[in-house]
Amino acid sequence: MDESWKRAKGVFAAVGIPPVFWLAAFFLIPMAIIWAYSFGENKNLVEISVNGTFANYAHAITPLYIGIIFKSFWYAVVTTALCLIVGFPVAVAITFASDKTKTWLLLLIMLPFWTNLLIRTYALMAVLRNEGFINQFLSLLWDGVSHLTALAGHPLPPFQPLPLLHNTFAVIFGLVYVQLPFMVLPLYAALDRLDRSLLEASLDLGAGHLTTFARVVTPLAMPGIVSGVVVTLIPSVGAYLTPDLLGGPSSLMIANIIERQFKTADNWPFGSALSFLLMYMTFLAIAVQAIVARNRRAAASEAAS
Amino acid sequence: MKRGRSRRSLLAGLGAAAVGLSFTGLEGCSTKAPIGRNGEEAKLNVYNWDNYTGETTLADFKAATGVAVKMSLFSTNDELFSKLRSGNPGFDVIVPSNEYVTRMRISDMLTPLDLDKIPNRKNILPAFLNPDFDPGRHYSMPYTWLCQGIGYRKSKVDGVPDSWKWVMESDRYKGRIGLFSEADDLIELGAKYLGHSVRDIPYEMVDRIADMYIRQKPNVKIFHTDNGQDLLLSGDIDIVMDYNGDIARVMDEDPDLDFVVPKEGSILNSDCLCIPKGAPRPDNAHQFINFLLDAKNGAEIASTILYPTPNGAALALMPASYRDNPVIFPPADAIAKCEYAAFEGLKRAQFYDETLTRIFAS
Numbered sequence: 251m252d253e254s255w256k257r258a259k260g261v262f263a264a265v266g267i268p269p270v271f272w273l274a275a276f277f278l279i280p281m282a283i284i285w286a287y288s289f290g291e292n293k294n295l296v297e298i299s300v301n302g303t304f305a306n307y308a309h310a311i312t313p314l315y316i317g318i319i320f321k322s323f324w325y326a327v328v329t330t331a332l333c334l335i336v337g338f339p340v341a342v343a344i345t346f347a348s349d350k351t352k353t354w355l356l357l358l359i360m361l362p363f364w365t366n367l368l369i370r371t372y373a374l375m376a377v378l379r380n381e382g383f384i385n386q387f388l389s390l391l392w393d394g395v396s397h398l399t400a401l402a403g404h405p406l407p408p409f410q411p412l413p414l415l416h417n418t419f420a421v422i423f424g425l426v427y428v429q430l431p432f433m434v435l436p437l438y439a440a441l442d443r444l445d446r447s448l449l450e451a452s453l454d455l456g457a458g459h460l461t462t463f464a465r466v467v468t469p470l471a472m473p474g475i476v477s478g479v480v481v482t483l484i485p486s487v488g489a490y491l492t493p494d495l496l497g498g499p500s501s502l503m504i505a506n507i508i509e510r511q512f513k514t515a516d517n518w519p520f521g522s523a524l525s526f527l528l529m530y531m532t533f534l535a536i537a538v539q540a541i542v543a544r545n546r547r548a549a550a551s552e553a554a555s
Numbered sequence: 556m557k558r559g560r561s562r563r564s565l566l567a568g569l570g571a572a573a574v575g576l577s578f579t580g581l582e583g584c585s586t587k588a589p590i591g592r593n594g595e596e597a598k599l600n601v602y603n604w605d606n607y608t609g610e611t612t613l614a615d616f617k618a619a620t621g622v623a624v625k626m627s628l629f630s631t632n633d634e635l636f637s638k639l640r641s642g643n644p645g646f647d648v649i650v651p652s653n654e655y656v657t658r659m660r661i662s663d664m665l666t667p668l669d670l671d672k673i674p675n676r677k678n679i680l681p682a683f684l685n686p687d688f689d690p691g692r693h694y695s696m697p698y699t700w701l702c703q704g705i706g707y708r709k710s711k712v713d714g715v716p717d718s719w720k721w722v723m724e725s726d727r728y729k730g731r732i733g734l735f736s737e738a739d740d741l742i743e744l745g746a747k748y749l750g751h752s753v754r755d756i757p758y759e760m761v762d763r764i765a766d767m768y769i770r771q772k773p774n775v776k777i778f779h780t781d782n783g784q785d786l787l788l789s790g791d792i793d794i795v796m797d798y799n800g801d802i803a804r805v806m807d808e809d810p811d812l813d814f815v816v817p818k819e820g821s822i823l824n825s826d827c828l829c830i831p832k833g834a835p836r837p838d839n840a841h842q843f844i845n846f847l848l849d850a851k852n853g854a855e856i857a858s859t860i861l862y863p864t865p866n867g868a869a870l871a872l873m874p875a876s877y878r879d880n881p882v883i884f885p886p887a888d889a890i891a892k893c894e895y896a897a898f899e900g901l902k903r904a905q906f907y908d909e910t911l912t913r914i915f916a917s
Contacts, residue, residue, distance in 0.1 A: 292901055295662045296640050314909070318916050380791055416777055499736075499778045499915040507912055513633045514738070515908035516901060 288522035306523030322503040326486035329425040333433040341437035378414040385411040420496040433478040440474020595836040609855035643833035647840040657898040666830040672841035675848035678868035695827035699862040704816040706802035711793040719748035729774040733795035736778035738911035800862035814882040820892030
């Protein structure tokens with residue numbers, strides 16, 4: 251019975267061909283074009299000849315661009331770490347909530363996806379601006395305190411708004427805000443499957459809550475942590491909108507530089523090379539992670555046997 | 556010998572649209588318009604800057620010709636250029652600035668104008684009839700001209716900040732300065748400040764200018780993308796590189812704002828009306844351009860957008876509050892020190908862009 255689909259080749263092809271075509275036409279072929287451009291040069295403003303040159307890659311690994319790529323990775327790493335620190339307790343709380351509350355909490359995590367990223371980012375700008383909600387609130391507090399100290403004869407100097415927008419802080423804040431659901435959901439999925447009796451056993455056998463968390467919960471949640479880190483880290487490295495809208499000139503990330511090659515600088519070959527450099531690095535990171543994971547599994551199964 | 560195929564033929568062969576740029580199918584999604592007297596559909600797709608026509612211009616045009624205008628907006632010349640780069644998605648009239656008239660002309664993206672269909676070109680002031688980016692005006696008609704300078708909040712700035720020094724090389728207004736974020740504007744104005752022309756800037760001087768901006772960066776609040784006037788109005792910054800027309804408009808709302816062309820001189824721009832290659836309705840396009848160059852229509856536009864007009868007949872109809880406005884029309888001795896920048900080749904444009912990346916990244 252479960253072999254029948256192999257015999258129904260016609261049905262299989264009918265179901266399989268549209269997605270394969272979709273993938274080829276709208277993903278593989280455009281990617282191949284960009285890949286080809288990365289070995290090309292500008293003939294004039296609008297034409298590129300693909301002549302197999304490596305000059306774009308040579309240019310892309312000059313200190314200026316490597317520096318920006320590393321900075322982007324650094325921002326992404328900080329973002330991922332913050333997401334993990336904030337997201338883990340949230341995931342734990344959802345896991346241990348009652349079924350009814352759980353649905354509501356999960357809905358709250360999903361809710362941001364129903365709003366366009368651009369609109370959420372603009373909303374964040376309204377919060378962080380000099381005249382934004384945070385600064386307005388602080389200003390009110392400050393004025394209140396100033397009134398009190400004025401009674402004692404020492405009014406405070408006028409309120410200086412905190413610089414919350416157009417800097418690196420705003421970029422990291424925005425990235426954490428955008429990426430947090432992507433961290434919480436895989437963590438929740440891993441924690442929800444966790445066998446509660448293991449926790450009880452650990453506590454019964456004398457481990458404290460911290461030890462249980464560190465030596466029982468964390469290792470068991472590791473697959474969720476790893477996938478959470480991957481789906482947070484990789485989009486963060488290539489983040490474009492967040493640094494563009496929330497960042498200052500010093501917090502530009504590599505995606506903004508790539509965008510400029512296509513839009514302002516009319517240097518599509520170089521932009522393509524930068525994009526693929528980023529992609530090679532991501533592939534490399536995933537490959538290393540996969541190899542490490544496999545070795546660890548192999549070592550574990552050896553130790554078990 | 557070239558091994559690969561050019562990008563154009565590659566794309567044409569595959570019928571694929573490239574990378575994230577959006578190619579709006581203007582033709583596909585709209586219903587058929589009635590056919591006008593000239594045998595063209597009675598509609599027109601215009602790709603323009605925001606707030607760049609008079610309040611009644613489009614309605615007046617429809618009343619006069621029966622042609623309905625659909626306006627799409629771009630915010631930078633780059634956006635315009637990248638949208639038309641892979642072929643015209645259906646625009647009939649576009650409004651590039653002078654340097655981009657050059658770029659588009661040498662890239663074969665513009666249709667030569669049929670000057671017989673634009674009799675109102677007689678209204679254009681002689682000074683705008685033979686620019687070096689389009690000798691004899693065969694591809695473009697002047698729509699506005701602009702002057703870059705410094706917009707500032709009078710109560711927050713000492714006297715008149717009539718030198719680029721105050722935004723480029725001084726910490727007096729630390730944390731309240733806004734600069735342009737376009738590579739060529741920044742570098743060319745830097746050259747102007749150092750006493751050089753905005754053209755043929757030696758590469759070692761570009762490096763010097765970059766170092767100057769890198770030193771200035773801690774004092775700069777923002778490198779703005781054509782929204783300097785809004786930031787000035789909202790109080791986020793107090794002194795900003797900007798265009799005269801932009802500042803003239805916000806001065807209407809806030810009399811504490813002003814504009815000055817620095818004593819070192821500045822850059823002039825000219826936004827032009829052009830017909831892109833492959834425009835579906837060239838005759839309507841000519842009619843529209845001719846309509847905009849009419850004296851009364853030109854005056855209607857100028858009184859809304861408050862940019863200086865190159866249209867002599869329209870200017871004559873304008874009130875003194877416009878004609879004698881020193882922000883819209885900076886004093887002659889200030890204009891005398893200003894220059895038009897030019898497109899000086901892809902190599903130089905890419906070098907400027909990389910310099911900007913260096914300024915931003917350091």
